[in-house]
Amino acid sequence: MIKKSTIPVLDNCSINNDSSSLLFVDHLADYIAMHHNMVFPHKHNFYHFVLFTKGSGNHLIDFEKHEIEAYQIYFMAPGQVHTWNFNGDEEGFVVNFDPEYFQSFLLRTDYLNRFSFLSGQNDQIVFTIPESNRKDAVKIFEAFYQTSKNPTVSDLIRVSLLQLLLWIESWHGTKTEKTSNPYNYTIFHNYQRLVEKNFKEIRLPKAYAEQLFITPNHLNAICKSYIGSAAGEIIRERVLLEAKRLLVNKNLNINEIAIELNFNDNSYFTKFFKKATGLTPDEFRKNNS
Known part of the structure; x- marks a missing residue:
């Protein structure tokens, strides 16, 4: 096995400066302002997804280039290579959570495998929210963001994240028609x-x-x-x-x-x-x- 240092791997605690947290949720503009220098190829050891409500520029996931558009959403699984070239006008939401986040909460440890957009498959991870679902998307993401700021309701936060993922699956479905x-x-x-x-x-x-x-x-x-x-x-x-x-x-x-x-x-x-x-x-x- 290779021992030399490879592409930098970012972990959740290095992103949010909290070694005990397995979840991070933020408004996208604040997140980018905080991590504006993170424009080099890197990996995450956590799940990462972003909803753009506005913005321009592009980003690369595993060497596939994606132009930003309003209400685009992208998902990344741990280990994928990522970099971005944003123009500074981005708004929306960002969510990071560790693979272990649901480990002690769900009886089925493979539950996340049901979501095709968390698979890391390039044809599943970037898509645009239909116009009919956009108002609901903003409301649901904002409600989740507000809930995530109250650490005393940790189980409610987990349920809210699952509800968010299930809502996305309900309209996105899957191209594989499972x-x-x-x-x-x-x-x-x-x-x-x-x-x-x-x-x-x-x-x-x-x-x-x-x-x-x-x-x-x-x-x-x-x-x-x-x-x-x-x-x-x-x-x-x-x-x-x-x-x-x-x-x-x-x-x-x-x-x-x-x-x-x-x-x-x-x-x-x-x-x-x-x-x-x-x-x-x-x-x-x-x-x-």
């Missing part, structure tokens, strides 16, 4: 989780299919029904994303990154990366310096 076939969706979701945990060591869909007790053909069919690509593409995309994250860290040379990602040699890694992006690892690094 309710149409709960069995297939569960397999698809479990496959994504297995890939996230094992992508450095396990590169063959067949090995994952065995763990899911289905055939490789069945796994491919399920993946194609949800994302239009075969199961192997999910593995390749996850390896590629990790390569990009590591390349941002200039303390690591290309050979170290290839070893970290279990490529046999530097040249094989370079061929893989260029085939996927059209750039060599060095060219990608220069373009993202």
Whole structure:
């Protein structure tokens, strides 16, 4: 495993200067003013989401650029790489909470997995609130912000956050239409989780299919029904994303990154990366310096 320092990882207590707090809620303008210098690639070890009620500029999540627009909302899972280029006119709300925030509160420790927008999947994490829901969004976020300022009602704050997430899910839904076939969706979701945990060591869909007790053909069919690509593409995309994250860290040379990602040699890694992006690892690094 790589021992050198990597992309800075921010934790919740460093954001809100409270080592005991697992939740932070603020008006976006105040948050940006407080952290105006945080405009470098960084990761969070907490869930982070923002509602823009106004603003301009852009931000990058895992190297995908998103232009800000009014009533855009974005969600980030722990470990994603983020930076921003705001123009200073942003208003809205920001919410940060640790993965452990609901640990002693919910019987189902995997409850947050039901929310597609907390999955870290790029096609699920940035969207615009429909016009018919915008007034409600501001009221609900502001009510949650006010509730969060009273630490004596900690359980009520947790319930309020869950209500907020459930409200978002009620109108956003999911592009994967998980309710149409709960069995297939569960397999698809479990496959994504297995890939996230094992992508450095396990590169063959067949090995994952065995763990899911289905055939490789069945796994491919399920993946194609949800994302239009075969199961192997999910593995390749996850390896590629990790390569990009590591390349941002200039303390690591290309050979170290290839070893970290279990490529046999530097040249094989370079061929893989260029085939996927059209750039060599060095060219990608220069373009993202």
